[in-house]
Amino acid sequence: MQITVNGERHEVAAKTLAGLLGELDYEGAWLATARNGEVVHREAREQCPIEDGDRIEILSPMQGG
Amino acid sequence: MLKLYGKQYHSRLLLGTAQYPSPAILATAVEVARPSLVTISLRREAAGGKSGGEFWSLISSLGVDVLPNTAGCHTVKEAVTTAQMAREIFATDRIKLEVIGNADTLQPDVFGLVEAARVLTDEGFEVFPYTTEDLVVAERLLDAGCQVLMPWCAPIGSARGPLNPDALRSLRGHFPDTPLIVDAGIGRPSHAAAVMELGFDAVLLNTAVAKAGDPALMAAAFADAIGAGRAAFEAGLLEPRDMAVPSTPVFGKAVFS
Numbered sequence: 001m002q003i004t005v006n007g008e009r010h011e012v013a014a015k016t017l018a019g020l021l022g023e024l025d026y027e028g029a030w031l032a033t034a035r036n037g038e039v040v041h042r043e044a045r046e047q048c049p050i051e052d053g054d055r056i057e058i059l060s061p062m063q064g065g
Numbered sequence: 066m067l068k069l070y071g072k073q074y075h076s077r078l079l080l081g082t083a084q085y086p087s088p089a090i091l092a093t094a095v096e097v098a099r100p101s102l103v104t105i106s107l108r109r110e111a112a113g114g115k116s117g118g119e120f121w122s123l124i125s126s127l128g129v130d131v132l133p134n135t136a137g138c139h140t141v142k143e144a145v146t147t148a149q150m151a152r153e154i155f156a157t158d159r160i161k162l163e164v165i166g167n168a169d170t171l172q173p174d175v176f177g178l179v180e181a182a183r184v185l186t187d188e189g190f191e192v193f194p195y196t197t198e199d200l201v202v203a204e205r206l207l208d209a210g211c212q213v214l215m216p217w218c219a220p221i222g223s224a225r226g227p228l229n230p231d232a233l234r235s236l237r238g239h240f241p242d243t244p245l246i247v248d249a250g251i252g253r254p255s256h257a258a259a260v261m262e263l264g265f266d267a268v269l270l271n272t273a274v275a276k277a278g279d280p281a282l283m284a285a286a287f288a289d290a291i292g293a294g295r296a297a298f299e300a301g302l303l304e305p306r307d308m309a310v311p312s313t314p315v316f317g318k319a320v321f322s
Contacts, residue, residue, distance in 0.1 A: 005112075059108060065106075065134070
């Protein structure tokens with residue numbers, strides 16, 4: 001299944017967003033996620049399906065002004 | 066004391082966390098200046114990356130409240146989604162709302178700003194809008210539910226200081242009870258003191274501290290200048306006069322001729 005994660009194409013097997021984070025070695029409580037432009041909260045990731053062509057954003061804290 | 070969305074703060078300095086030579090120097094600057102809030106952002110994390118976690122650990126260790134921003138967002142949708150993601154990570158309803166309208170000047174898109182402010186206020190956010198010094202836009206932001214206004218005084222990172230003091234003075238006059246924070250364009254402590262003397266409630270700055278030769282020393286200088294400017298405003302400033310006025314009493318002066 002082809003999806004886009006943070007602007008890059010990935011071939012993945014995960015069926016859920018939580019599974020995707022594990023498959024791509026993301027870890028930590030400081031991540032925020034969105035699927036196709038909509039926020040997916042932490043507690044919803046287990047139920048959030050991953051489908052072919054999805055656009056996933058995975059963000060974390062960074063310096064800002 | 067500075068009060069923003071019902072919370073009191075001891076300091077009238079809000080400090081950005083970007084562009085410091087090192088995380089340790091950032092930490093020292095924050096410890097020296099003790100700002101009321103530090104601004105932070107969100108960016109894409111690389112797979113397996115730990116940089117976000119390390120930065121968040123550093124910020125958490127400083128014991129200062131955070132003000133997440135939507136820097137770099139050019140649409141209402143981007144800004145709203147970023148704000149929602151920031152709320153989840155940072156566990157705060159505060160959001161510094163930026164909707165950029167022009168890539169060269171980083172001037173806010175005030176139309177999108179008002180729209181995004183309304184959406185986020187309805188979702189329970191405490192919106193700190195990065196805006197221009199335009200009076201009518203300020204009114205619209207307050208109508209949208211904002212309880213704080215953050216006009217620029219010059220373009221972000223330009224270090225030019227207050228370009229339009231009359232407009233800043235006008236904002237102060239029109240909104241005597243709304244916290245007004247100058248956000249962006251401050252280059253020197255004297256700029257910060259000048260806007261504080263106009264009666265602004267606080268100053269948000271980043272580059273002028275982070276890019277100083279000694280950021281911690283500059284952070285302290287800004288904290289002092291902001292305190293001095295505020296004290297001067299509260300004390301009541303002497304207005305400029307057209308003519309000289311002797312400070313030493315003329316009465317009783319000896320006559321020798």
